[in-house]
Every structure is written in structure tokens, then in C-alpha cells.
Amino acid sequence: MKAAVVVFPGSNCDRDTKVAIERATGAQVHMVWHAETELPAGLDLIVLPGGFAYGDYLRCGAMAALSPVMVEVRASAERGVAVAGICNGFQVLCEARMLPGALLRNAGLKYVCKPVELEVANGNTRFTAAFGGRRRAVMTVGHGEGNYFADPETLDRLEGQGQVVFRYRDNPNGSARDIAGIMSERGNVLGMMPHPDRAFEPELGSSDGALLFQSVLASA
Amino acid sequence: MKAIVHVFLKPGVLDVQGKAVESALHGLGWTGVEGVRIGRVIEFDIGGSDRAAAEAEIRAMCEKLLANTVIEAYRVDVGPAP
Amino acid sequence: MKAIVHVFLKPGVLDVQGKAVESALHGLGWTGVEGVRIGRVIEFDIGGSDRAAAEAEIRAMCEKLLANTVIEAYRVDVGPAP
Amino acid sequence: MAASAQTMAETAAEFGLKPDEYALIVRRLNREPNLVELGVFSVMWSEHCSYKSSRVQLAKLPTAGARVIQGPGENAGVVDIGDGQACVFKMESHNHPSYIEPYQGAATGVGGIMRDVFTMGARPIALLNALRFGDPSHPKTRRLVSGVVSGIAGYGNCVGVPTVGGETNFHRGYDGNILVNAMCVGLADADKIFYAAAPAAGLPVVYFGSKTGRDGIHGATMASAEFGEDSDEKRPTVQVGDPFAEKLLIEATLELMASGAVAAIQDMGAAGLTSSSVEMAGKGGVGVELDLDLVPQREEAMSAYEMMLSESQERMLAILKPGREADGRRIFEKWGLDAAVIGRTTDTGRLVLRRSGEVVCDIPLAPLTEDAPRLERPWVEPQVPARLDPAEVPAPDDWEAAVLKLMSCPDVASKRWVWEQYDRHVMADTLEESATGADAAVVRVHGTRKALALTSDCTPRYVAANPFEGGKQAVAEAWRNLTAVGADPIAVTDNLNFGNPEKPEIMGQIARAVDGMAEACRALDFPVVSGNVSLYNETGGAAIPPTPTVGAVGLIPDYGLRADFASMKAGQALLLVGVSHGELGASLYLREVLGREAGAPPPVDLELERRAGDFVRGLIRGGQVSSVHDLSDGGLVAAAAEMALASGVGVELAPTSATHAHAFLFGEDQGRYLVAASDPEPIIAAGRAGGLNIALAGQAGGADFACHALFRIPLARLRLANEAWMPAYMDEA
Ligand SMILES: Nc1ncnc2c1ncn2[C@@H]1O[C@H](COP(=O)(O)OP(=O)(O)O)[C@@H](O)[C@H]1O
Numbered sequence A: 001m002k003a004a005v006v007v008f009p010g011s012n013c014d015r016d017t018k019v020a021i022e023r024a025t026g027a028q029v030h031m032v033w034h035a036e037t038e039l040p041a042g043l044d045l046i047v048l049p050g051g052f053a054y055g056d057y058l059r060c061g062a063m064a065a066l067s068p069v070m071v072e073v074r075a076s077a078e079r080g081v082a083v084a085g086i087c088n089g090f091q092v093l094c095e096a097r098m099l100p101g102a103l104l105r106n107a108g109l110k111y112v113c114k115p116v117e118l119e120v121a122n123g124n125t126r127f128t129a130a131f132g133g134r135r136r137a138v139m140t141v142g143h144g145e146g147n148y149f150a151d152p153e154t155l156d157r158l159e160g161q162g163q164v165v166f167r168y169r170d171n172p173n174g175s176a177r178d179i180a181g182i183m184s185e186r187g188n189v190l191g192m193m194p195h196p197d198r199a200f201e202p203e204l205g206s207s208d209g210a211l212l213f214q215s216v217l218a219s220a
Numbered sequence B, C: 001m002k003a004i005v006h007v008f009l010k011p012g013v014l015d016v017q018g019k020a021v022e023s024a025l026h027g028l029g030w031t032g033v034e035g036v037r038i039g040r041v042i043e044f045d046i047g048g049s050d051r052a053a054a055e056a057e058i059r060a061m062c063e064k065l066l067a068n069t070v071i072e073a074y075r076v077d078v079g080p081a082p
Numbered sequence D: 001m002a003a004s005a006q007t008m009a010e011t012a013a014e015f016g017l018k019p020d021e022y023a024l025i026v027r028r029l030n031r032e033p034n035l036v037e038l039g040v041f042s043v044m045w046s047e048h049c050s051y052k053s054s055r056v057q058l059a060k061l062p063t064a065g066a067r068v069i070q071g072p073g074e075n076a077g078v079v080d081i082g083d084g085q086a087c088v089f090k091m092e093s094h095n096h097p098s099y100i101e102p103y104q105g106a107a108t109g110v111g112g113i114m115r116d117v118f119t120m121g122a123r124p125i126a127l128l129n130a131l132r133f134g135d136p137s138h139p140k141t142r143r144l145v146s147g148v149v150s151g152i153a154g155y156g157n158c159v160g161v162p163t164v165g166g167e168t169n170f171h172r173g174y175d176g177n178i179l180v181n182a183m184c185v186g187l188a189d190a191d192k193i194f195y196a197a198a199p200a201a202g203l204p205v206v207y208f209g210s211k212t213g214r215d216g217i218h219g220a221t222m223a224s225a226e227f228g229e230d231s232d233e234k235r236p237t238v239q240v241g242d243p244f245a246e247k248l249l250i251e252a253t254l255e256l257m258a259s260g261a262v263a264a265i266q267d268m269g270a271a272g273l274t275s276s277s278v279e280m281a282g283k284g285g286v287g288v289e290l291d292l293d294l295v296p297q298r299e300e301a302m303s304a305y306e307m308m309l310s311e312s313q314e315r316m317l318a319i320l321k322p323g324r325e326a327d328g329r330r331i332f333e334k335w336g337l338d339a340a341v342i343g344r345t346t347d348t349g350r351l352v353l354r355r356s357g358e359v360v361c362d363i364p365l366a367p368l369t370e371d372a373p374r375l376e377r378p379w380v381e382p383q384v385p386a387r388l389d390p391a392e393v394p395a396p397d398d399w400e401a402a403v404l405k406l407m408s409c410p411d412v413a414s415k416r417w418v419w420e421q422y423d424r425h426v427m428a429d430t431l432e433e434s435a436t437g438a439d440a441a442v443v444r445v446h447g448t449r450k451a452l453a454l455t456s457d458c459t460p461r462y463v464a465a466n467p468f469e470g471g472k473q474a475v476a477e478a479w480r481n482l483t484a485v486g487a488d489p490i491a492v493t494d495n496l497n498f499g500n501p502e503k504p505e506i507m508g509q510i511a512r513a514v515d516g517m518a519e520a521c522r523a524l525d526f527p528v529v530s531g532n533v534s535l536y537n538e539t540g541g542a543a544i545p546p547t548p549t550v551g552a553v554g555l556i557p558d559y560g561l562r563a564d565f566a567s568m569k570a571g572q573a574l575l576l577v578g579v580s581h582g583e584l585g586a587s588l589y590l591r592e593v594l595g596r597e598a599g600a601p602p603p604v605d606l607e608l609e610r611r612a613g614d615f616v617r618g619l620i621r622g623g624q625v626s627s628v629h630d631l632s633d634g635g636l637v638a639a640a641a642e643m644a645l646a647s648g649v650g651v652e653l654a655p656t657s658a659t660h661a662h663a664f665l666f667g668e669d670q671g672r673y674l675v676a677a678s679d680p681e682p683i684i685a686a687g688r689a690g691g692l693n694i695a696l697a698g699q700a701g702g703a704d705f706a707c708h709a710l711f712r713i714p715l716a717r718l719r720l721a722n723e724a725w726m727p728a729y730m731d732e733a
């Protein structure tokens, strides 16, 4: 498998994500600077990592969504390459309109960092196949703006088409319908607030995040 | 010219911060306060002197960056340079 | 009545958001934009009909809660109910 | 600048210079200084930069050790952690700014301490913070807590360095002067440490980072001045932090260092451009010439004085090797940072500044550092109370209420409300942190089996009662906390927070607290490698409780063999290691349950401390135990209750001393640990063979926290008492 992690100014989970993918899948991981206008050839996975791209000033992910590299990320997604946005990366994908909805300020108005239990709402995706029918997963969240919002019709559609991939079992941020992660209609673009990149070995409290990257590997 | 852009959450989007401020104001005894909404205001100077052209430019900036129209609505005011 | 409160950083206080937005706008080709400042706007309804009294109340709210007067300045506008 | 001699002397007084200090400046220059020169002297000789009141005291601390690569004197301390790797760390206060503007004050405190660490070539990998607030009922406390915590979170989370530990206390002694002490720990290659000393004349001086504005002008002198009633008027000195700029600065600095272009480097902290340029030139024994017109500026028409004293954040000064300007340019451009070559080092030994083509400052550098006042401030021996006889301290009328009160009092109650706002997991190497139930945070050395153990400790009520014993205790507790997770304690950083040193009683607290710390550091082979002093923490003449915060670092050779206190299992025996006399003086039981603050603090027997610690560490390293907790605030009851809560298993305590059960249960005798053991006999035998006191203190199991006939509390109730206080307090409108 060949993967790329995009590095925006202010990304801070870029190394974590690289290490997680390497340890989980043995894949070769390229770090791609946001100003690049080309991506390495033959990628199976592109990850937009967590962090505070451009300081999250104005709105989380807004400026990153306009980065030069996003043109190629979008084009790759259109060609069917798997794209995953984790935390800040999810915010970027929403701002880039590559996923529907938006991430609002947490209902508690505070940054929240804690382990959360997730329901694997759709185990039959490019990102969850390796969960092998497991319905529960544990990862941590760490965000101030992870409160997923979309209008009711969009939410109905997401649910109806199996695009809700993860749900919180105990909602930490007020997200609509407990949504923790969604994917595009075509199923190759994933956005999620919890961090699989911090859950890739038992010492970190959970290795469930490794399954996510292994799922992509299996479908590659 | 001077541009003033107001950005607010759309009516259907719960303004949690506005709600929190409202209940804090109530708690401080200002119980008559209602319907608190919190938005962002962005001010800047923009060259040129054609007001209509400037306004069109600023709307383009809003669509592209200053507002997220999935959840936010914006209002643009252009005035003479301060 | 309708209250509109604008809160901005005092002059000289580093406006990190304004700085970031300005350089993003430049990057998008709007190089004529200058002096971007980002503030908050807080709107709400307030009972009564005495404009001066309302304004005094709102100033008290600003001092107490709505603005951080160590680094922020505010402006209060009171208008008729919408 | 054409002020008369009279006026300049008056200005000097306003800048906080004493008449004799001003006279010394005139003598050194052979003339009156101008305003810029006076500004430079006043900040360099301020308490904050010169340590004039504390230098004599600090000299008493042991600073050498087998693992010490760099002790005090640089931006941060450096210790060897094997395999060619080094750990770089320091603690620093941002007390006054945080009181004035809690969010920005705390945020810029975190930013400042990180810069001290990456300036030395280390990547920051962990943050801790030690916070002391006023009484919860004080009208300002809630807002200060909320602002400080969100400021720390706002900055650290954005930069992407995990905040893994700290402490939070409340006491009315801090009503008018809160303490915000932040510690940063970084990792570097031992042979790639960077220093501030300019190596030669003729090298380019490069400014990079954020632009200079009028932020915090005279902040360094402000940090050294007592608060008056008019502290609200000191507003314009507030500095605003930009964590995004800091993140770019870290990456750019480390990249610049890796490129081989850096000859010397220094962050711009307190007194910004002044102290950074003076220190780099002074340490290197060269001169420096700057053209201030070239400094990237955020505001218009800044004077030379304003530029030299500005405390704008996120700025660095580097001296490059000859001909390496292009490397710098490429890297600063990549990271979008402002940068400029603003001057050169010279062989004149002078600081020369130009503005608009004119020389606005031309002074010899030597007096700025060498002649900085070094005061032997008079001090008096602190009055210390006598030991409290346990027989004179009543047992609780209602045991259950007493236990619940203790576990829900502000100092013991869970600080979840605080640490859930901190990103504790970024970098994916955090093994133990605030949430996990361990006496020290544990962070892996990336890519290895090694881990660093990190802690921050001080018990101000002990120091207030007896500065010497309290100083010893702060060091001993830090050592004990590192030991309790299985680490070898390596070295200490400290933050000495006190009142006005011009008062002999306060100077007495400083002198004796440092004596105590020095004695403990010596006895425990625990050298001090960095630190910070914050004096004048007084309002209206009332000083804070003396608070010498100790930050410490330990090394775990293989993180597979470590301990926490969250893995106790039903059926295990709880062993108490150490001697229990039932010390209730200055205890939490006395203060929280009986409402008294009296008596001598528990003394620390450093020899026993060491033996008990070495024994416990041996058990952990030998894989014999994995659940260990040290005894501190609240004694055996608090320690056992915390183990029960963290592990989700009940505990039945068995007091061994029949007399004064309350002294045994609530006493805060030092040098003690609770160890959960499945097979206790061999451990007891080994301990006794080593001359240690070790005894069965209880049994894990069931769903209650109990002590025979005295109390029986369901864990769920205990948990609620422990968890509910802080959120309830913070959410009260
Ligand atoms: N209490 C202390 N104990 C030991 N060293 C100290 C103490 N206070 C200050 N130092 C040392 O003195 C030097 C100067 O400190 P400081 O002015 O706070 O550094 P900076 O200017 O980098 O913020 C540093 O090397 C610091 O470690």
C-alpha cells in the first residue's frame, strides 16, 4: 500500500498518522506539503491529519481547504482514491465541500479530550471492513469544534445510504444523531473526529484505530 | 473604501455560544435579555472607489472564505474610507 | 429594543485572526485588502423603551461579561425592536 | 532624549532602578544614559532578568550530576538519557500576567517556556502546569480558573504538544496573586544542543518569527513589581499569544538547526530584543550592532526604546554561520515567517543600536550582566510551630462525612474539569497522564522502549509552616512520584514563587526553603538543572504562601516495567511501606475537616525516603508489583481511596495502630507508599530484611471503601464526592 499524509502549516498529528499507518499496515507513507501541486503517483490512501491548520483561525479548516494541494486531493477522490480526514482533516473536508455538513463548536463550549466508545455504524466500507463485524471501538477525541451539523434532509440521507460510519455511544460534543464519522456517497472519502492515529497499539489504550488503516490496505 | 462583513449562523443552526451568553446574562440578573445571537464581524480596507464593484468582490470573498454558507449567512456593507 | 454590540481588540493588540485572514485573502489574489480586523458581534432583544437606560444597561453587560476590557473595546448600538 | 540629569534620575526611579543602581550606571558609562540605554539597563537589572535577590540563594542548590549535560545558566537544563539522547526541560512562571488577563497570560506562559526548550535544539514533547488559585469563594477565582485553563489549553493544544500533568490548589493566600507555573520537556540528540553564546565577531544576527509590536512594554519589570490597588491600570502591558505562529516557529527553528546554519540562538522572552541580544553577545564575549529599522514591525512609528523593550511573542534571534543567510531565507519563506538580518556581532564588546541612521544606544555590554546587582538581602529565621501531638487532635465525630469531605475538598477533588480541556495524547507517545491514575505522567521517548516520567510538586501549607522542611518535602515528593511509576529520578527544575524579598521575613522563607531543597536534592542525587524565580507576589502587603514548585524528570528504561495506581485487583493485599507516626500538623485533615491550620509539617527523613523509594522501584522493575501509589495530601485514606477509584475496586483498610486511628488514617508522614500485591509475604520479608517498615494496611475487593467499624462508603458515592466538586463549582453562574 502507498499512502500520503498532507501537512498543512499547523498540522500536528501528521507524524502520529504516518507512524500509525506504518505500524498498522507496513505501508510506505509520503509526507506531502500543502503547497505541492502534485501528489505521488499510485496512492491508495490520502490522509488529512489532525491539528490546527492555519491556527484554525476564522473557522476550523477554512483556510486549509483552499491550499494548493487540495486541488489534487479532490481530483484523486474523484478518481476513487481513498481519502480520510481525521479531526481537523474532517473539518477541512467539510469546508472543501468534499463531505456534507459542518463541524460546530462543541455543545459544552470547551475543548474536550477523552477516550470515547464508538459504534461501528457501517462495517461494510473501505474504512471498516477489517473490523470484521465488530460493532464497538474505542478511540480518543480531542477537539473544540466537533459538533457535527447538517440539515435534517442531509442527515436522513446519510443515515439512509449507510454513510454514517461511526457513532458515539456517549456523545461528547452535541453532534447531530451522535455522528462521529461519515463517508461520501461513493464511499471513498471518510471524515471522522475520533483519532485512529492515537489508537494503534495497546500501550496507547486501544489499537482499534489500526483496523481502520488495515481496512484500507485490504481494499487497496 | 472600508468593508464591514457580518457573519451569523443561519436560523436553523443552534447558536450554542449565544445560548450560553444568554443564560449567563440571566444569571447576572439581566432577565429581560432575549434571543442572543453571536456572530463575527470582519472589517478591512479595500482599494478602488467603485462601490458596487467592491461589494461584488467582497461577496466573492465571503463565498470563498469569510463565511461557510452551509451554516452561515453574511451581510456586506461598504462605506467610504475612514 | 434591539441591541447590537461590536467587540474588537483594542488598537495595538495583536489580532492573530485578522492577520491570518489578511494573508489568506492575499494568497487568493485579493492583494488590495488591508488592515483586516476580526471582532465579535452580539445581538439581542432587550425589553423597555427608554433608549438611554437600555444603553447604560448594555454597557454594564459589556463591562461584566460581553467584552474582555483588558484587551477589547466595544461599541453599543440600540435600535427599535425589529 | 535631551532630558536633564535630574529628569533621567527620576525616570530611572520610575523604571524601578534604585538610586545606587543608577549611580553605578553613570559611573560605568562616564555619563548620563539616554532613555534607550536606561531602558536596557533597567530590564537587564530587573529582578526578573538579573535574579538580584535570589542569586545568592540559588547558588546553594546542587547542579552537578552524572547525567547533567547543562545545568542552570542556559535557556533550559539538559540531561543525558542514554543512547545519545538528551532531555531538555525547564519551568517558568507567568503569575502577574495571568492575574491581569488570565487567558493570554497563561497562554503566553506556555508559549514562553516552550521557546526556552526548542531554542536549545529540542522538540517539545510534554507540558505540565502548576496552578494556585485563591479561595473558591473569592469573587475573582472562578473567572481566573476558567481563563487560565482555557489559555493553557488554547495554546498547548494548538501547538500540538501534550499537556500531561500538573497540580491545582486553592487557598485564600492566593486571592490577589495567583500562580501559573508552566513546565516544558523536550527531546534532543545529546550532541546537537544549541546554546546562546555568540561564537565570534562579524556574524549576521537574524531576527525571525512574528513582527514586533508594542506588546508588554516593561513586562519584565512589571513581573518584578508588587501589585498596588491600581493593577487594573497596568493593562497595556498585556501580551497576546499566537500559538499558530509558535508551531511554525518550532518547525522552522528545528529545520534551521538541522541545516547546520546556526551558530548561536536565543528566544526573545522577557525584555525581548534587549535580553536576547545582550545575553548572546555577553555570553560569547563579543559586541553587537543592530539597525532597528530592519526589525519587522507590526505598528507604525515605534521608537528604539519601544522596540528594545517590546515583549511581542513568538520571536527568535539567531546568529548564523558565515554565508548561511540563504538557508535561513529558504526556511523562513517555507514557514511563512517574517525574518531579517538586523545586525552583526562585533569585536567591540559594546551594544550599539541605530534607528533612522542615528546611534541611539552605545554602551559596554559587560556591566549589563557582570555588574547586575547581586544583593545579600537581610533575612530572619522563620518562626516555626511545634509538632502537633496526635493525642491533641480530635478524631472525626462522623467518619464517613470526614472521608467524603476530604475527598471532595478543592485540593483533593478530581480536576477532570481542567485536564479534559488539555490535549494529552497528541504525538501518540503518552502512556500515563492526568486521567490515567499514576503518580507521574509517563511519555515514551519516541521510537524506543524508554519513557520519561514527569511530575510537578509543592505543598505550600508545609512550606508556610516551616520553609526548610517544606522545601525538603517538595523535592522529596517529586522524587517519590517519579519512583512510584518505576522511574529513576534524574533531575529537577524549580519555580520559586514568593512575596517581596525586601522584607526580611520573606527573604527568610526563601533562604530556608532553598536550604531545604538543596539538602533534599543532595541526599537524593537529584540535581537542579534549570528554574525560575518569581518574587513580589503580594497585594496590599499580603504575600502568597511560599511556593517553591518543583518540576522533575525521571527515566524508565523499559516502559513495560512501570507502575500506576489504576490496576489494583480484587484479592490483592495493600502493603504500606514506610514509617507512620501519625503526623497531623499542617495536614489536610486538620484544615478541611477540623478547620484549623496549625502545627509543624511532617518532617522528611531523607535517608529513609531514599531506602523506601529504592525498595519500591526495585519491586516495580522486578515485575513484582504494578500498582503503587505514594502517600501525600490526606494520608492513607486519600491514597487508598484514589487507588480504589482509579482501579474500580473496593478497599477494606485495617489500621495497624490501635491508638489514634485518625492519626494513622489521615496522618501525612513522608516517605511512604501503598503497594498492591498478590503475593505479599515475600515482599514483606524482603522489605524487613532491608530494614524497612512494611505492613499489611488493607485488602482490595468488593464495592465499598471501608475501614472496619469506622466507615463504609460505596465506591459510587465516593466517586461522586470526588468528581462533582469542580464541575459544580465552575458551572455555578
Ligand atoms: N530557581 C532556580 N533554580 C535554578 N536555576 C534557575 C532558577 N531560576 C533561574 N534559574 C536559571 O537561570 C537562568 C535564567 O533564567 P531565566 O531568566 O528565567 O531564563 P529565560 O530568560 O530563558 O526565561 C536559566 O538558566 C534558569 O534555568
Ligand SMILES: [Mg+2]
Binding pocket: D075, D115, D116, D267, D269
Ligand atoms: Mg529563554
